[in-house]
Amino acid sequence: MSVSIDAGDLIAGLAFLLSGYATWQTVSFNKRQKSLVESQEKLNNLLLEKESEDALKEKRADLGASFIKLGGSKYRLKVWNKGSSTAKNVRIEFPKGNDVVIDSEITEKFPMESLERHQSVELIASVHGQTKRKHVVRLIWEDDAQSHNEKLSYPTI
Structure with missing residues (x-):
């Protein structure tokens, strides 16, 4: 049994490899994006907490x-x-x-x-x-x- 590889098979293989690479890049980008969103959420929570403390401090006598x-x-x-x-x-x-x-x-x-x-x-x-x-x-x-x-x-x- 002989296997013959023609130009269409070669193009399909390259497309498959390119698709795998693109999927890997998308997954790694999504991980970085998720990390960025989590740190932005932490920062927003800290800012809200600070604003709440400042508002309370404005109401306090010392x-x-x-x-x-x-x-x-x-x-x-x-x-x-x-x-x-x-x-x-x-x-x-x-x-x-x-x-x-x-x-x-x-x-x-x-x-x-x-x-x-x-x-x-x-x-x-x-x-x-x-x-x-x-x-x-x-x-x-x-x-x-x-x-x-x-x-x-x-x-x-």
Whole structure:
């Protein structure tokens, strides 16, 4: 039995090889395309998460406290809002006791109805030789992001 190969068989074989090569290229391209789509989806999710965090940050107040020295032996406890939003119903507590801020200052100024962005309030501090150098202050407030926020601050004299 003799096998004869004519021009049509040769062309059909080349077409078959070319078709196999094209299929392999398409499969590898689809794999790369799928990888690209997955990384774009991850990037989009990260961007959405970042935008959500930024939007929430715009609704948050961020309170802090520190002692400031006015000269001589005059001190003030300064409570400020460095957040982007207004803090409402601001309260102050001293979990380990208050032996530095005058009680009448606290009762007159707190609870504060609101503490605007970059606004602060100063409380007269009575500092003497036996005054502890480090104090614990709990700040409690509400803002547009949450109805109950709490932060411990450790101001030092």
